[in-house]
Amino acid sequence: MSAPVAHGSIRRRLLLSLLAGAAVLAIVVYFVVQSVARQVAQESQDNVLAASALSILDSARYSGQEINVDLPYSALSMLDSISDERVFYAIRLENEFLSGYDELPEADGTVAGVPAFRSATFLEEEVRVASVRRRMSTDIGQSYLQVSVAQTLSGQKQTLARISQTSMGIGAGFFLVSVLLAAIIARSTIRPLDRLTVSVSRRGPKDLRPVAAPVPSEMVxxxxxxxxxxxxxxxxxxxxxxFIAEAAHRVRTPLAIVRTKAEIVQRKADNPETRTALREMIHAIDDSSRTAGQLLDHAMVTFRLDHLSQDEISLLRLVQEAVERLRPISEMKEIELHAIGTEDSIIQGDPILLQNALHNLLDNAIKYSPAGARVTVALTRHNDGGEIRITDTGHGFPEAELDRLTDRFARGANAESIVGSGLGLTIVKEVVEAHGGKMYFENMPGGGACVSLHFPLP
Structure with a gap:
């Protein structure tokens, strides 16, 4: 029976799905931290620039047809205290430049009393500009006095780079923690399926009880x-x-009756042609009966191999019973059948299958041996198991066919005139291998065949 083909793993799929989600979340965390850090840094710088501009604007006074601006020390020192950046300023009355850097750009859309901000390039450096304007009374009426303060961004970029590295570390740490959690979740999720698998696999071959253990609702x-x-x-x-038991009875019984009737008619028939035809008929009935019996035996063996019993079996008792059961048949053919060896071996297995296998071997030995031959069943015990050796003084196995003797329906060239189905040795091989044993064939030096069955001890 071929094993089921594995198509992926639920645990692997679940783990990969969780890891993919964790990777996406780690990337989102990285960009969220970046965005928040950039926004906080920008707002912090804007607030300081606006405060500096308002401080300068508050120091402006109009007197004597002049606008006097006394730059307060705190107006620019607060920017220097944040980072080592260059600071620029410009003071304008309406469109008239008063002091500072004439080329310094101003923020667009300024409203009286409300700071406006913009990013620009000044003196080949990126700067952040804050502009504030306020109404001032002069000789010509109300005019707008505007103060713009700018600061370079190199320090801010360095700070953001450090924050970027930190956020990358946070994202990597989050991903590693997610990997650990994903592995735990995947194992926990698959555990009920593993328990069900172990529960079913530990059952014996005849244990077909329903599974009653509690399982998750998805597995119901x-x-x-x-x-x-x-x-x-x-x-x-x-x-x-x-069916096997009934078929064995239904098939064998009618064939036995037909054979008996044919033998009676054969004894009463005077015509030689009729006697010859009846003899061929009896041979065909024997062949059909044995083939049907072997087919049913093979079906029974195949069935029981899937439900192998594990009883304690005495090989000595098994051999003695088999020999006694077949002794009448051997005596009818004038074949000497006896068992030797008294050292017992106890193995685990199915007694019915082992009886069937030993019966097939002894039946073959008797069937293929000529009258006056001797069949010996020897039982020996080794350190690694028990062995049954069946030897005969018949014609032996065809050397060219030793490798295919256990093939289904295979029969040797010396068996053409002997009733058989070619399933006996196939059954024996399957039974022995199902019990963890091995079967060996060989021809004896002085003539005859030997079949050895080796069974491991429990």
Whole structure:
């Protein structure tokens, strides 16, 4: 039976989804921190520039047809205290330049008493400009006095670069924490499925009880489908077992009756042609009966291999019972059948399957051995297991066909005139390997064949 093909992993998919979400959130965190830091730095600088401009504007006085501006020390020193930046200023009355830097740009859209800001380039440097205007009474009437204060941005850029590195570290730390949390969440989410898998895999081959353990609501349909499948499987297996037993009886009994009738007619028939035809008919019935029986045995073995029992089995008792069961058949063919060895070995397995396998081997040995031959069943115990050796003094195995003797329906060239189906050794091999054992074939030096069955001890 081929194993199911894995198509991705739920744990991996969930983990990748969580990590993708964490990566997106880390990037968002990085840009949010950047934006907030830039906005805070900008607002802080704007507030200081506006305060400096208002301080200069407050110091302006009109007297003697002149405007006197006494630049307060605090107006520019507050900018120097923030960072090592260059500071510029310009004072204008309406469109007339009064003091400072004549080329210094002013902020657009200034309203009386409300600071306006702009970013510009001055003396080949990026600056931030704050402009404030206020009405002032002069000889010619009301005029606007405007003060503009500018500061370079190199220090602010350095600060933002440090903040950028910090925000990048915050984003990376957030992502690493998210990776750890994602792994924990993925494992916690998949744990009920793992528990269900372990619970089902630990069951014995005959344990088809419904799964009753509590599961998450998302897994209820899966468990319900699994329980339904196990119920159907249990019914199907029960019907298959009953069918095999019934078929064995229904097929073998009519064939046995037909064979008996044919033998009676053969003994009473006087015509040689009729006797020959009946003899061929009996041979065909024997062949059909054995083939049907072997097919049913193989079906039974296949069924039980999927539900292998684990009973304690005495190999010594198994050999003795098999020999006694087949002794009448060996005596009818004038074949000596006996068992040797009294050292027992206890193994774990299915007694019915092992009886069937040993019966097939002994039946083959008797069937293919000529009258007067000897079949010996030897039981020995080794350090690593027990061994059953069945030897005969017949014709042995065809050397060219040793590799294919266990193939289904394969029969040797020396078996053409002997009733058989070619399934006996196939059944034996499957049973032995299902019990963890091995089967070996060899021809004896003095003639005859030997089959060895090696079973590991529990």
């Amino acid at each position: 349909p899966l468990v319900a489908s699994l329980n339904s499948f196990m119920r159907r499987l249990k019914r199907s297996l029960t019907r298959s077992e009953d």
